[in-house]
Amino acid sequence: QVQLVESGGGLVQPGGSLRLSCAASGIINNPYRMGWYRQAPGKQRELVARISNSGNTYYADSVKGRFTISRNNINNMVYLQMDSLNSEDTAVYYCNAQHLLTTANYWGQGTQVTVSS
Numbered sequence: 001q002v003q004l005v006e007s008g009g010g011l012v013q014p015g016g017s018l019r020l021s022c023a024a025s026g027i028i029n030n031p032y033r034m035g036w037y038r039q040a041p042g043k044q045r046e047l048v049a050r051i052s053n054s055g056n057t058y059y060a061d062s063v064k065g066r067f068t069i070s071r072n073n074i075n076n077m078v079y080l081q082m083d084s085l086n087s088e089d090t091a092v093y094y095c096n097a098q099h100l101l102t103t104a105n106y107w108g109q110g111t112q113v114t115v116s117s
Contacts, residue, residue, distance in 0.1 A: 002026040004095040006013040009111030010104045012084050018113060021077040022095035031100040038091035038113075045094065047079060054056055062088070068083045091101075 008020040020036065035050030049059045049069035057069055070083040078095060095108035 002024075002097055002108055004097060004108035006095045006108045006111040007095065009113045009115060009116045010095060012085055016085050016115070017083045018085065020080040020082065020093055020095075020111060022080075022108060022115075024076040024078060024095070024097060026078055030070070032097045033100055034069075034079045035096040035098070036069060037094045038089075039094070039110075040091040040100075043091075049091070050096075051078070058109075061104060073098055082113070087109050087115050087117050089113060090115050 003025040003077055005023045006020060008018060010018060012018050033050055033052050036048045037045050038048050039045040047060060048063055049057065049067055049101040051057045051071050053067045053073065059067060066082065066084045069079065071078045082089065090113060091114050094110045097106045
C-alpha cells in the first residue's frame with residue numbers, strides 16, 4: 001500500500017527558492033521510480049523530474065539547471081529543490097511513484113507553489 005504526502009509548497013517571489021518534500025510509505029524493498037509532476041491552471045499535468053532507486057535522474061528542459069530531485073532511501077523521502085523560480089513555475093506539484101515492474105502509478109494530493117510576479 002503506497003501513500004505519498006507532499007509538503008513544502010508556498011508563496012515565493014521570482015528568483016527565490018523552495019524545497020518540496022514527499023513522504024513515501026509502502027515502497028521499502030520495492031523498485032519504484034519517483035517523480036515530481038506539476039499542473040498549472042488550465043494545463044495538463046507534466047513531468048518535472050524523476051529519479052530511480054539507484055539515483056539516475058531526468059529533468060524537463062524547462063527546469064534543467066534550476067531544479068534538483070533527490071531521494072533518501074533510508075527514510076523514504078523524495079525532495080525537489082527548486083531554485084531561480086519564475087512565474088512559469090506556478091502550479092500544483094505532485095509526488096509520483098511508479099513501480100518499475102508493474103508500471104502502477106501512485107500519486108500524492110499535491111502542494112501549491114505560487115511564484116509572484
